[in-house]
Amino acid sequence: MKGRRSFQQSALTLADVAREAGVSEITVSRVIRSKGPIAPETRERVEAAIRKVGYVPNRIASSFASAGSDLIGVVVPSLANIVFPDVIRGLHDAISGRGFRSVVSVTDYRMETERELVRSLLSWRPAALIVTGCDHEPDTRQMLQSSDVTVVELMDTDSEPIDISIGMSHVEAGREMARHYLGRGYRRFGYVGHDLDRDLRARKRRDAFNATVTEAGANLVGEVTVPGPSSVTAGREALGELLATHIGIDAVYFSNDDMAIGGVFHCMANGITLPHDLAIAGFNGLDIGQSLPQPLTTVLTRRYDIGFQAGLAVLARFDGLDFPTSTDVGFELLAGATA
Amino acid sequence: MKGRRSFQQSALTLADVAREAGVSEITVSRVIRSKGPIAPETRERVEAAIRKVGYVPNRIASSFASAGSDLIGVVVPSLANIVFPDVIRGLHDAISGRGFRSVVSVTDYRMETERELVRSLLSWRPAALIVTGCDHEPDTRQMLQSSDVTVVELMDTDSEPIDISIGMSHVEAGREMARHYLGRGYRRFGYVGHDLDRDLRARKRRDAFNATVTEAGANLVGEVTVPGPSSVTAGREALGELLATHIGIDAVYFSNDDMAIGGVFHCMANGITLPHDLAIAGFNGLDIGQSLPQPLTTVLTRRYDIGFQAGLAVLARFDGLDFPTSTDVGFELLAGATA
DNA sequence: TTGAAAGCGCTAACAT
């Protein structure tokens, strides 16, 4: 059976390899890091010795000695839908080749949790810290600012960045969908969302949507928000509730595609014809929404790109290069067929 | 602007806090780790000093000194659908409270990549290494076996575990769906899948399904597999292709729910009535499939549980407790309405 | 191109 505490490991060290190869520790170290001048012959001998004894370098020790790690701390609010996994995919594709690894933590949309995770991740002396959104507790902001690590704020470019921000304007996305609806003649609106006290970007979109339709003199007839996270099931049920309790709604804005797809399913199951009887729009542009018999009207977000750009930003900083303070990856309104 | 290389950090150390609080370094260390006896009065003084100077502990140094980290290496094949994020959610919920962090890496279903990631993660002296599946390159298996870390293999219990395995039988899942179809009188089967050379668990399900229907004397009429990863769009197109090139198929087994939901959408868009004209079944029991106007026939997998149990296994080992070598979390056939 | 010496910041083990 395996050792229990995971700790004490194959106690092989540089010294063991050095002895085997008949060189000094520092030479082995140089070979491993491909740093400094090494005679080809020496390199081969050392590499053979490493293979022979089965040496696994100790990154804890090397990070310690060089006062910094190749870890990148990542703080996301949720892994419950595909949005943040998409971001992380993009990040990995940018950084993996350079040997960086991500340490992912999840806040569950709680600001206090974010603060503790940032504190904890900072203690790993990461090469960078990537957080979600631009709204943080004062303490969190303070820690991020006063630490010397590269900080990347993702998703949202509606506020001043701490260091580097990469994302899009959620205010603009909400406005854009409102304009789309208004342009198609819809006037009596409903909203179906999830927990807006926590998901501040969804709130921004809704507020901007509401402001825009109100300015245009249209009506906000009703709103249903579910207490928990977004899901297809929640969207389906919430639309049922909205339509049961409010009459005359001709278009519904959903907090995201998961919720909106649930709305589409409610309509399918209840003989409501889209977009004739009701218009539906979401946010994110998920593959599944575009694969529906009638493609979902939505806003395509470039989630993978956001993660990838974040990775490039970290690499640029690591290499001592400049990177723009704020990068707007933009979004695209997909007209679809549901509105 | 921020320091570029992320490295040199607020050079505060235990010594600074110790000086401020008028105690020794080890006392500060004990307060931080809540370890060993500390006078309440001393604790307060130290905590005040930590706050005053803004000390952030150095986990690299502490891991180094104590010969092991609180990091848990996680190797998954993909983050492109919700399955592995669900696993990671479960894992986080089990371990976060104890201060463990996960270092997530993605193989993209490549065995060679898995080997390199395992090698790299091992060098962090992790508290545990969590990998996906029970099929690995000989080198990988060797590294995992000879290292002293706790190894947890996820998802698949169809082979002998290296150390601890948590999952379900994919062979049994494939058989079960075949029996379900056969029991309902279907006899002419099709299969729609994604890249089976890489996704070995999907392959196990298909092979078991095929074997079972063949034993029953039923026909495997045709199969379409797409080269890339699974997706709703791919499933929709692939079913179109299958039906265009093979006649007389009355039931299709999909490699997973993403693909199957695409199949459902193809049917919706082409006037194919489920399950009268065609039966469809998937695998995973995603929320969205169950929210369809006709709930998808599928096998519910306990992904979150698998991750959570993996976390419990790691904690148990860390605490020097036993944990079962193999845990089968089982699965549940959801009859749904599409088959 | 290679090596020797020093030390990174913390914790384990052993006093007191």
Next chain:
DNA sequence: ATGTTAGCGCTTTCAA
């Protein structure tokens, strides 16, 4: 309840 000592395995700096 607190302190002293030693050292974890590597990299940095300086020397040869």
